[in-house]
Amino acid sequence: MSLSPQQVADDASVLQSMGYKQELSRTMRPFSNFAISFSIICILSGGINSLSQAISGVGGAAIGIGWLVGSAISLVFALGMAQIGSAFPTAGGLYHWSSILGGRGWGWLTAWLNLLGLVTVLGAINVGTFYFFIGAFGTSLGWEPTFATQAAFVIGITAVQALVNHVGIKLTAFLTDISGYLIFATAIGLTVSLLAYAPSFDFARLFTFKNYSGDAGGGVWPATQSMWMLFGLGLLLPIYTITGFDASAHTAEETVGASSAVPKGIVTSVLYSSLFGYLMLCAFVIAIPDMDKAAASGGGVFFGTMDAVLPAGLKAVLYWAITASQFLCGLATVTSASRMVFAFARDGGLPASNALKTVHATLKSPVAAIWTACTIAVLFTLYTPAYTTIVSVTVIFIFISYGMPIALGGLAYGSTWTKMGPWDMGPVFRLVALLVTLSAALILFLGVQPPNDAALKITLAFLALTAVVWFGFERRRFKGPPVSSMKAK
DSSP: OOOOHHHHHHHHHHHHHTTOOOOSOOOBOHHHHHHHHHHHHIIIIIHHHTHHHHHHHHTTHHHHTHHHHHHHHHHHHHHHHHHHHHHOOOTTTHHHHHHHHHOHHHHHHHHHHHHHHHHHHHHHHHHHHHHHHHHHHHHHHTOOOOHHHHHHHHHHHHHHHHHHHHHOHHHHHHHHHHHHHHHHHHHHHHHHHHHHHOSOOOGGGGGOOOOOOGGGGTTSSOOOSOHHHHHHHHTHHHHHHSOOTTHHHHTGGGBTTHHHHHHHHHHHHHHHHHHHHHHHHHHHHHHOSOHHHHHHTGGGHHHHHHHHHSOHHHHHHHHHHHHHHHHHHHHHHHHHHHHHHHHHHHTTOSTTHHHHTOOOTTTOSOHHHHHHHHHHHHHHHHHOOOHHHHHHHHHHHHHHHHHHHHHHHHHHBTTTBOOOOSOOOTTHHHHHHHHHHHHHHHHHHHHTSTTOTHHHHHHHHHHHHHHHHIIIIIHHHOOOSOOTGGGOO
16 A cells, blocks of 8 residues: 555544644554554464463363464454544544543543553563573573563663664564564464474364363462363463554554554454464474473473474574564564553643653654653563563453443444444444453453462552542543544534
């Protein structure tokens, strides 16, 4: 798709109708809009780094069956977001949608939840990249997985990701486009390699349940007799992996033909990630020489299997490709998180909003928002260095923020909200909104189960602080985004 000046002008006109002027550089093609969500999802990041959450629960069935269930949950959220994103293509995304559909209070809460989710997912990605890098290259480099080493690594790569985003959206979009192709190629390469060197083809293990809780699963999950609970906990792998697709919405003001490109980018990124992730992880399960030993290794399940079945040279190539993909995943996440900071600050929702909403005159990038989002992400990983806890907090906040505008949209559909975009499911949207609400409740329940009960404390503390800030200050001060024109029938 060419960058038609008329299309760019039309997009700017749509944005103006929502009360905003075009400030960011609108140069992203539809593929780039898809690629940024696909890069953040990155099946080579969450799908690998969180693999033990599945295998050390109920074994192969956590992939063969659980991945499909978790992917379906993410897809339901994606469908709901696509419907709303097509109607309201702004960088504020979820926050702006909740404001339009439910009022400024719901918008403000959604913004804070989504912002925390985006910042923590950036932290989770880069901490996960650290653990992958240590597992892949730590021995040869003489690196140990100490807190100091983790902190230095996370600070270093986050700074580089911020710098690239600082330069502007053209370079970022170029790299995320490359990331999309790299993830496809590496996932296919890993899948084919694992199948080629698999010691046997026991497809039955993909649908076999076995209790690996406690010591049998390397202590990943506390010992329990409840297979349903273990299966549910294993769903955190696909649910955490297939997230971040709101990036297509957050880059709407930089995308040509946003009303059509944004919903397509959201849904297709989830579908492709679900499919290729499933094939890749099924191949991994099939390649495992001994399921009992693999489960007992806990967090070492991925590297143990790779060491057992793949030649050293091929393994090294795949490791470098996976590392690069994970870095680019973090890069795309910086883009998404910074646009959320920018959009919220533009409406006066953050401390120092006047500074955070500024756009560099030449680079056309929200520089202050970029570096602020990255700084907070790093600080969070220093406060909560445990990867599993970071993941749980991420899942809770990001999916609750996803669910709020969709649930509000389900209530407003056909009454206060009648003006749809090109992507329109009709009354089916109400069913999607109901499924999203139920799924969000399930995710909240699973996300605070032991050993991640610290996530419950963080969640409750944040919600309490949010209530104090809103009722004590922001309810009177915060005006919210311009929504009057968008409510027109």
